[in-house]
Amino acid sequence: xxxxGTGNGARAxxxxxxxxxxxxxxASCGGCDIAVLNTSENVLDVDANFDVVFxxxxxDAKYRDVEAMADGSILLTLFSGGIRNSENEELAHLLRRKxxxxxxxxxxxxxxxxxxxxxxxxxxxxFAAAFDSITTxxxxxxxxxxxxxxxxxxxxxxVFAPVLRTLDQVVxxxxxxxxxxxxxxxIAAVIQLAIKVIHGEAEFPPIGSTIxxxxxxxxxxxxxxxxxxxxxxxxxxxxxxxxxPVLCLLEQGIPCNGPATRDGCGALCPRAxxxxxxxxxxxxxxxxxxxxxxxxxxxxxxxxxxADIERIIATIPDPxxxxxxxxxxxxxxxxxRAAWDAQGALDAGRAGAAPAHATAGAER
Amino acid sequence: MTERITIDPVTRxxxxxxxxxxxxxxxxxxxxxxxxxEFRGFEQFCVGRPVEEMxxxxxxxxxVCPEAHHMAAAKACDAVYHVQPPPAxxxxxxxxxxxxxxxxxxxDFYALAGPxxxxxxxxxxxxxxxxxIVHKLGLEVGGKVxxxxxxxxxxxxxxxxxxxxxxxxxxxxxxxGITAAQxxxxxxxxxxxxxxxxxxxxxxxxxxxxxxxxxxxxxGDTYTERxxxxxxxxxxxxxxxxDGRIRVVSPDGEVVGSFAPAEYRDWxxxxxxxxxxxxxxxxxxxxxxxxxxxxxxGVYCATPLARLNVANGLSTPRxxxxxxxxxxxxxxxxxxxxxxxxxxxxxxRLAGHWARLVExxxxxxxxxGLATNPDITSDQVRTVPTEKPTEGVGSVEAPRGTLxxxxxxxxxxxxxxxxxxxxxxxxxxxxAMSVSRAARSLIHGGTxxxxxxxxxxxxxxxxxxxxxxxxxxxxxGRMPMIVTIRGSDGAVVxxxxxxG
Numbered sequence: 001x002x003x004x005g006t007g008n009g010a011r012a013x014x015x016x017x018x019x020x021x022x023x024x025x026x027a028s029c030g031g032c033d034i035a036v037l038n039t040s041e042n043v044l045d046v047d048a049n050f051d052v053v054f055x056x057x058x059x060d061a062k063y064r065d066v067e068a069m070a071d072g073s074i075l076l077t078l079f080s081g082g083i084r085n086s087e088n089e090e091l092a093h094l095l096r097r098k099x100x101x102x103x104x105x106x107x108x109x110x111x112x113x114x115x116x117x118x119x120x121x122x123x124x125x126x127f128a129a130a131f132d133s134i135t136t137x138x139x140x141x142x143x144x145x146x147x148x149x150x151x152x153x154x155x156x157x158x159v160f161a162p163v164l165r166t167l168d169q170v171v172x173x174x175x176x177x178x179x180x181x182x183x184x185x186x187i188a189a190v191i192q193l194a195i196k197v198i199h200g201e202a203e204f205p206p207i208g209s210t211i212x213x214x215x216x217x218x219x220x221x222x223x224x225x226x227x228x229x230x231x232x233x234x235x236x237x238x239x240x241x242x243x244x245p246v247l248c249l250l251e252q253g254i255p256c257n258g259p260a261t262r263d264g265c266g267a268l269c270p271r272a273x274x275x276x277x278x279x280x281x282x283x284x285x286x287x288x289x290x291x292x293x294x295x296x297x298x299x300x301x302x303x304x305x306x307a308d309i310e311r312i313i314a315t316i317p318d319p320x321x322x323x324x325x326x327x328x329x330x331x332x333x334x335x336x337r338a339a340w341d342a343q344g345a346l347d348a349g350r351a352g353a354a355p356a357h358a359t360a361g362a363e364r
Numbered sequence: 365m366t367e368r369i370t371i372d373p374v375t376r377x378x379x380x381x382x383x384x385x386x387x388x389x390x391x392x393x394x395x396x397x398x399x400x401x402e403f404r405g406f407e408q409f410c411v412g413r414p415v416e417e418m419x420x421x422x423x424x425x426x427x428v429c430p431e432a433h434h435m436a437a438a439k440a441c442d443a444v445y446h447v448q449p450p451p452a453x454x455x456x457x458x459x460x461x462x463x464x465x466x467x468x469x470x471x472d473f474y475a476l477a478g479p480x481x482x483x484x485x486x487x488x489x490x491x492x493x494x495x496x497i498v499h500k501l502g503l504e505v506g507g508k509v510x511x512x513x514x515x516x517x518x519x520x521x522x523x524x525x526x527x528x529x530x531x532x533x534x535x536x537x538x539x540x541g542i543t544a545a546q547x548x549x550x551x552x553x554x555x556x557x558x559x560x561x562x563x564x565x566x567x568x569x570x571x572x573x574x575x576x577x578x579x580x581x582x583x584g585d586t587y588t589e590r591x592x593x594x595x596x597x598x599x600x601x602x603x604x605x606x607d608g609r610i611r612v613v614s615p616d617g618e619v620v621g622s623f624a625p626a627e628y629r630d631w632x633x634x635x636x637x638x639x640x641x642x643x644x645x646x647x648x649x650x651x652x653x654x655x656x657x658x659x660x661x662g663v664y665c666a667t668p669l670a671r672l673n674v675a676n677g678l679s680t681p682r683x684x685x686x687x688x689x690x691x692x693x694x695x696x697x698x699x700x701x702x703x704x705x706x707x708x709x710x711x712x713r714l715a716g717h718w719a720r721l722v723e724x725x726x727x728x729x730x731x732x733g734l735a736t737n738p739d740i741t742s743d744q745v746r747t748v749p750t751e752k753p754t755e756g757v758g759s760v761e762a763p764r765g766t767l768x769x770x771x772x773x774x775x776x777x778x779x780x781x782x783x784x785x786x787x788x789x790x791x792x793x794x795x796a797m798s799v800s801r802a803a804r805s806l807i808h809g810g811t812x813x814x815x816x817x818x819x820x821x822x823x824x825x826x827x828x829x830x831x832x833x834x835x836x837x838x839x840x841g842r843m844p845m846i847v848t849i850r851g852s853d854g855a856v857v858x859x860x861x862x863x864g
Binding site for chain 1: 629
């Protein structure tokens with residue numbers, strides 16, 4: 001990582017031999033960047049082997065620096081965060097154009113993650129919960145404005161998009177690196193692979209691959225013992241007097257998402273006595289995460305009578321959250337009616353603009 | 365001619381921040397706006413989710429301080445279920461939290477705040493970062509900083525199950541305990557941590573307190589803001605980052621009162637402005653009087669500096685000694701008013717960096733104290749709730765301010781409503797005021813805007829370690845900045861840039 005206070009000319013000349021690397025966060029929590037930084041020595045390897053041209057958390061280049069680069073001149077860009085507003089979208093397009101390889105890095109970029117649950121609500125519902133909250137004094141019902149005339153001049157904010165989108169719903173993506181956040185040993189392995197590739201000692205996997213994760217399910221990494229899974233009801237952890245430390249959590253009735261979730265983390269949560277919540281996204285080959293999990297849960301329900309089955313299913317308090325906690329924005333439905341209606345209204349208001357949901361994956 | 369200075373982005377507050385400075389015809393600062401363009405809507409989409417998932421879902425508000433949300437959420441869950449975690453669970457949560465503070469404050473001090481002092485506010489940009497510190501002070505110091513971060517995260521991982529977004533705090537306690545061997549290992553790390561903080565304090569002494577120019581900068585008007593202060597204290601009035609009553613002290617050092625987390629609505633209200641997505645909390649009893657300080661304005665500050673200002677002292681010996689030296693140096697001979705806390709108020713925002721070191725020592729000493737407490741290895745780490753879930757508030761001191769999670773649930777424990785007041789948000793108004801004050805102090809008619817001036821404006825909000833402090837947790841740790849100066853017709857007059 002080079003710092004340069006006066007211009008980029010000298011740096012560009014000195015670093016021209018090294019391939020370029022970038023990392024960016026859109027609507028994210030910053031945990032992905034912290035996860036990369038936590039690979040300590042590997043970050044130094046990135047610095048030694050790449051010219052880091054853009055990485056807001058770690059070094060100092062600007063949007064305009066990226067705009068000035070030749071198209072396709074960045075070899076590898078790690079993009080974290082979902083597409084929540086107009087600024088996120090602009091950066092996704094910009095970095096796609098400038099990058100040979102664009103990686104959807106972490107759950108938000110891959111599948112929408114927890115912030116994707118906002119797709120169950122309309123923007124006005126989201127704004128009302130925050131800006132008319134019980135502690136907010138807002139008698140005029142003020143909302144943040146995309147453009148506002150202050151006494152001294154105009155102030156602008158990015159436009160909030162009614163439907164949160166994943167990166168590949170906005171631009172084509174080359175690789176997916178899942179996890180919330182990706183675990184550092186997985187990130188380190190990907191960094192080391194990339195370094196081998198640029199030295200001609202290895203090749204990148206086929207375009208479209210999931211990298212930095214396994215190809216099975218979280219259950220395969222889980223040390224808990226499994227017997228015959230048959231349950232009469234789902235229970236919540238706080239309702240259980242004792243949680244067996246070695247027996248499969250799902251077999252104890254705790255709705256653990258392991259069977260539908262990709263492996264790669266090492267089953268950290270089940271090892272710590274907590275159920276898998278699905279942060280590594282759908283297991284290899286799964287199109288719709290929730291459908292796979294529903295089928296996995298159905299297979300452990302110990303009942304044949306429809307009324308019994310109904311009763312057992314009703315013990316899951318929040319089906320949409322249970323089955324689409326991290327993956328709602330990338331599911332077949334992607335969003336609820338309230339969000340879609342608002343998106344449709346916004347799109348209709350943009351003369352000549354293509355509807356946001358029609359651009360999904362359409363660019364390559 | 366009205367000129368406008370746009371600083372975009374100033375930093376990354378889980379995304380981006382922007383400052384717009386308007387100049388009047390004489391080239392003086394007419395007004396400054398600190399905008400936050402980010403909004404995700406957690407309050408709404410937490411509704412409908414089971415309350416025990418809140419410590420997992422609200423983690424994702426912030427990947428820099430997920431432990432703060434994990435803890436506030438778990439405490440709110442306890443309150444919702446009317447349950448007390450067993451002693452070992454409280455010790456484990458406190459241990460996790462102290463380790464988090466240790467890692468977090470370390471990176472802030474060395475990667476973000478340190479470079480301005482170690483390298484100097486006007487040092488070449490390329491050197492004013494953590495790598496510059498390593499080059500100047502030697503690889504040994506750099507190695508220790510990396511080791512300190514690693515130790516902090518390792519303890520969080522052992523107790524919390526995961527390094528980022530921990531998973532073990534549950535309603536009524538913890539999902540798992542730790543073994544005696546793990547506790548011993550953590551205690552060893554804590555002992556090293558105490559020595560490391562001792563060396564860090566000495567570094568601060570040598571470089572800042574020993575330099576009259578820096579001392580003048582720290583105590584000068586440019587970075588001083590007289591506001592109310594808020595922070596959590598224990599039954600003896602000492603700093604407690606995990607639990608206690610929240611005390612409010614006036615700019616003159618009078619204790620206005622203290623409240624239990626569940627009473628936060630009587631004390632805090634929030635204001636909406638149309639030009640930003642972030643709200644401005646203020647003291648409800650005093651009221652919103654605009655972006656001004658003083659006893660008549662409800663603007664308050666909740667930072668390490670605020671926590672020291674409201675506390676009578678600290679419960680660990682070396683941190684207490686440092687606390688006393690802090691006030692003896694910056695508010696000498698001032699015992700505060702009769703209804704005060706026994707010391708004067710320090711309003712100098714840059715002194716917040718020293719305050720952070722005092723808390724760093726408290727965190728390191730707490731790690732040892734907690735890990736060597738024989739009760740911490742008990743396997744009784746969870747109380748099973750027996751009452752119906754209703755409503756509850758959980759609060760902790762996040763490194764960047766008092767954090768409140770408030771949930772309402774139905775009888776199944778599914779959320780029907782949520783209200784969150786997040787650490788950095790508390791300081792939005794004072795931060796905006798500090799930036800404005802620095803701009804007004806530094807920019808005048810005819811001022812040539814240099815890179816060093818930009819940095820001195822930046823130092824105004826850096827004192828708060830806002831969770832734009834994501835940048836803090838980096839290696840070189842520089843924030844990007846471009847200043848575009850436009851004429852009133854919008855034409856670009858000049859562009860100044862600072863690269864890392």
